[in-house]
Amino acid sequence: xxxxxxxxxxxxxxxxxxxxxxxVLNTLAEPMEHHRTPEFxxxxxxxxxxxxxxxxxxxxxxxxxxxxxxxxxxxxxNVLSPGDEVLAVVSGKFGExxxxxxxxxxxxxxxxxxxxxxxxxxxxxxxxxxxRPGTRIVLTQACETSTGALHPIREIAAVTRSSExxxxxxGITALGAMPLPMDEWGVDALVGGSQKAFMLPTGLAFVAFSxxxxxRVERARCPRFYFDIxxxxxxxxxxxxxxSSNVPLIKALDVxxxxxxxxxxxAVHARIARLALATRAAARELGLRGFAPQPSPSLSALALPxxxxxxxxxxxxxxxxxxxxxxxxxxxxxxxVRIGHMGDIRDEDELTMIDALGRALMACGPAPSLDEHRLxxxxxxxSAVLAGRx
Amino acid sequence: xxxxxxxxxxxxxxxxxxxxxxxVLNTLAEPMEHHRTPEFxxxxxxxxxxxxxxxxxxxxxxxxxxxxxxxxxxxxxNVLSPGDEVLAVVSGKFGExxxxxxxxxxxxxxxxxxxxxxxxxxxxxxxxxxxRPGTRIVLTQACETSTGALHPIREIAAVTRSSExxxxxxGITALGAMPLPMDEWGVDALVGGSQKAFMLPTGLAFVAFSxxxxxRVERARCPRFYFDIxxxxxxxxxxxxxxSSNVPLIKALDVxxxxxxxxxxxAVHARIARLALATRAAARELGLRGFAPQPSPSLSALALPxxxxxxxxxxxxxxxxxxxxxxxxxxxxxxxVRIGHMGDIRDEDELTMIDALGRALMACGPAPSLDEHRLxxxxxxxSAVLAGRx
Numbered sequence: 001x002x003x004x005x006x007x008x009x010x011x012x013x014x015x016x017x018x019x020x021x022x023x024v025l026n027t028l029a030e031p032m033e034h035h036r037t038p039e040f041x042x043x044x045x046x047x048x049x050x051x052x053x054x055x056x057x058x059x060x061x062x063x064x065x066x067x068x069x070x071x072x073x074x075x076x077x078n079v080l081s082p083g084d085e086v087l088a089v090v091s092g093k094f095g096e097x098x099x100x101x102x103x104x105x106x107x108x109x110x111x112x113x114x115x116x117x118x119x120x121x122x123x124x125x126x127x128x129x130x131x132r133p134g135t136r137i138v139l140t141q142a143c144e145t146s147t148g149a150l151h152p153i154r155e156i157a158a159v160t161r162s163s164e165x166x167x168x169x170x171g172i173t174a175l176g177a178m179p180l181p182m183d184e185w186g187v188d189a190l191v192g193g194s195q196k197a198f199m200l201p202t203g204l205a206f207v208a209f210s211x212x213x214x215x216r217v218e219r220a221r222c223p224r225f226y227f228d229i230x231x232x233x234x235x236x237x238x239x240x241x242x243x244s245s246n247v248p249l250i251k252a253l254d255v256x257x258x259x260x261x262x263x264x265x266x267a268v269h270a271r272i273a274r275l276a277l278a279t280r281a282a283a284r285e286l287g288l289r290g291f292a293p294q295p296s297p298s299l300s301a302l303a304l305p306x307x308x309x310x311x312x313x314x315x316x317x318x319x320x321x322x323x324x325x326x327x328x329x330x331x332x333x334x335x336x337v338r339i340g341h342m343g344d345i346r347d348e349d350e351l352t353m354i355d356a357l358g359r360a361l362m363a364c365g366p367a368p369s370l371d372e373h374r375l376x377x378x379x380x381x382x383s384a385v386l387a388g389r390x
Numbered sequence: 391x392x393x394x395x396x397x398x399x400x401x402x403x404x405x406x407x408x409x410x411x412x413x414v415l416n417t418l419a420e421p422m423e424h425h426r427t428p429e430f431x432x433x434x435x436x437x438x439x440x441x442x443x444x445x446x447x448x449x450x451x452x453x454x455x456x457x458x459x460x461x462x463x464x465x466x467x468n469v470l471s472p473g474d475e476v477l478a479v480v481s482g483k484f485g486e487x488x489x490x491x492x493x494x495x496x497x498x499x500x501x502x503x504x505x506x507x508x509x510x511x512x513x514x515x516x517x518x519x520x521x522r523p524g525t526r527i528v529l530t531q532a533c534e535t536s537t538g539a540l541h542p543i544r545e546i547a548a549v550t551r552s553s554e555x556x557x558x559x560x561g562i563t564a565l566g567a568m569p570l571p572m573d574e575w576g577v578d579a580l581v582g583g584s585q586k587a588f589m590l591p592t593g594l595a596f597v598a599f600s601x602x603x604x605x606r607v608e609r610a611r612c613p614r615f616y617f618d619i620x621x622x623x624x625x626x627x628x629x630x631x632x633x634s635s636n637v638p639l640i641k642a643l644d645v646x647x648x649x650x651x652x653x654x655x656x657a658v659h660a661r662i663a664r665l666a667l668a669t670r671a672a673a674r675e676l677g678l679r680g681f682a683p684q685p686s687p688s689l690s691a692l693a694l695p696x697x698x699x700x701x702x703x704x705x706x707x708x709x710x711x712x713x714x715x716x717x718x719x720x721x722x723x724x725x726x727v728r729i730g731h732m733g734d735i736r737d738e739d740e741l742t743m744i745d746a747l748g749r750a751l752m753a754c755g756p757a758p759s760l761d762e763h764r765l766x767x768x769x770x771x772x773s774a775v776l777a778g779r780x
Contacts, residue, residue, distance in 0.1 A: 105615065244457040324427065
């Protein structure tokens, strides 16, 4: 792996933001140039072409200057009309967010509540659509970042594509971390964000629409301007973004997409999957079980014994070992710890995190069965996975 | 002035994006950290406090991850209800944009059309409000970036503050470049953007609301979510942004605001005003007149003789002299050249630009009265202003 210098004050292992590779950071520090220069136009065209490979789509992928939530808003308001029936998978904080957003824009939202940590089953979507055949839109995450659960997008899309409902997928913590072939599976709108597997700072959202979603775009009556994808499409066809371009971030994206193209998406996905396996192998040795029965490769949510205060654990890891991981949100506050596998994570970072997690568990105990020996076994287990020996 | 290295491929002199100072660029390249670390929380609190100084307001200033247009959308949708009467000053492309945005969100928009290049007169606003006493909102730019015209915000606010209409000001190309004391003048919503006098890349919009605007916020019925300032306010009171923070850009903003605090806003404004005066002194020697009778200090729009093709001129400046300036937009395409005075512009950059402008004018002529001697006089005139001798 590449040297990273200067070393961050923290080893960053959250499900976003993620460590940004040094060559990408250097790109951010290049002198500002205008988005109308021939050099930047070439970057923009290349990025727009390569984003299609990550989305595995023949459709154009658009970008907004926004967080991922702005991308979710774009996917929604461009196909929604007030009063539309919407079926929203709510299995965590981000499902909740999309449902609230749809309500804010006048949709009649039916929440498909899933126990936090669990994945929706395709037959639940099927039943929802049967009960309300007028459903126009299905909202779901590919990965629910607040719980680490992976939803079966391929199987859900097999249900929605034979219905009138469009399937809108928040792939913010999934795109670039696992296969999510939009066209092949039949996803109608797919959303990504720069600060996840794209290994960049927050600031760009990505969104693409299927052919049948585009038909809906033309007729949708939800008011929109900043996120109006029709205007964005017109600007893009002139080689520009609709509004001012974040030139450094798009240049940095170009560097990341070049790396993706060089390594191949399979290898990019495999690296993340391996970090996930290493984390889970170590967690078993530390006596922690995964919170999500069907976990996403992009992060691991680990359930904490009730004897351990998750906020104290996270704080101990950060203060004493300078390792940043995330705790649980809302109803999961203090109950889980979430570890990210996306971004420029070296093997040493992974082992540093496991060591810090084990030692913090011992400090925040009671963790009677955990000792130096078990921690050594956890590090060995992770190491074996990383080296391809397990 | 500070050394800049590495030198940009272009001398960037547009009204946005602008040259970013080297120490700010270096901040962008620091290893990523999480927005929940104590270090970043301290940065966030400091930035939120110092933004109030730039806005000259006791109200909280909020930031969105978006372009400046996203900030305009935030200012609008948070106080608008569908059907509201809106008076929109349209004196260029950005006035047009705000009027279209208000229409998209269901306002009944009355355009106060001003000849492009000219400034609105306060009595025109007064008459507009008299003709439609139900007017709820007045939209205007402080500086219309497409023409370089400065609108008399202080005088307009004196009219609106004694009416029921809120005054929403797009200060994107004005904030940080000239005094725009929101509270003292009585502006109801003020919008800024990172890529102008804040000397940063595109990516952050700033917005603040007056006390009477906040009353409107609570009752406004325009649907909103990503730009919902009520939710943003709640998140900020917990020391966070509502959605994912652009950590590097906020850290870079902290560096800029520290510089503003050190220099004082008067000195920051004075530097920009001096560059504007230097440009205009040189332009007179080159035989070019200012396009806007009441120009903003943040940029100079120079009218080109009909014999000169503005697009050819801009292209010649960029290709031969590696100086980027902007041309005119829409109906002004080819007819003006726009030169920015914001950002990290050194005296050498200013003189490089004037030299390139003069030589490109000679190349793109006919410019019979322009020769080496006149170009020398233009450089001398600018130099005298920069040195404080004129």
